[in-house]
Amino acid sequence: MEAYRQGLETGRAQEREWRQRAAAAQVEHLERQIREELDAKNRRFEVDGDQAVTVDGYGYRWRGPGTLEVGDRVLLPENYVSALRHGPGPFPGTVTELGTTYTGTLSMIISRAPAIPRQTG
Template structure:
């Protein structure tokens, strides 16, 4: 009976291990599907230009840039004050970083004031 119990426990342990692996594989597959769908939706909805101005994402929010030149990911910019920025940064313009070219935001975009001065001690 001891060998039977040991075999039963070993079988149950293996079954639990296989079940966890199968669940992890299903989750990984679903996450890849979700990522693919997000990328497809993003590609359909992303706009890079709004009324002739460049559209960019700055720290997760959509803005427009009138120039001069074009902005690239990593560029530092000066943004206009808004309700939230006034609470977080105080009154007046505040700095941000371009995190993506284009935006998927479909509402009205605020205009970036200017490129931000270089941060002392930072390269680029």
């Protein structure tokens, strides 16, 4: 009888845990959906005729030639944080998203940067 009671308690505890996990997953899904909808409403792909892109999490403008794609390497202008991290002068970055949700003034990308060579096995 004791084993039955322990099994019942264990089963109920597992059920509570599974329900909590399912509820947390549902909340996370709804939050992601809301973020995506807000992103779609606020994302800018062009600013004053220039292409807007996100480079390593920050919004920038690209005047060309051509358009940038996700994964393209670019050379970015020095800013306060980059000077501390990379030293003075321009620094490389990678386009991580097309468009940006940043609404402030965007810095211009200086140029495309050479791709990083892939190492083979």
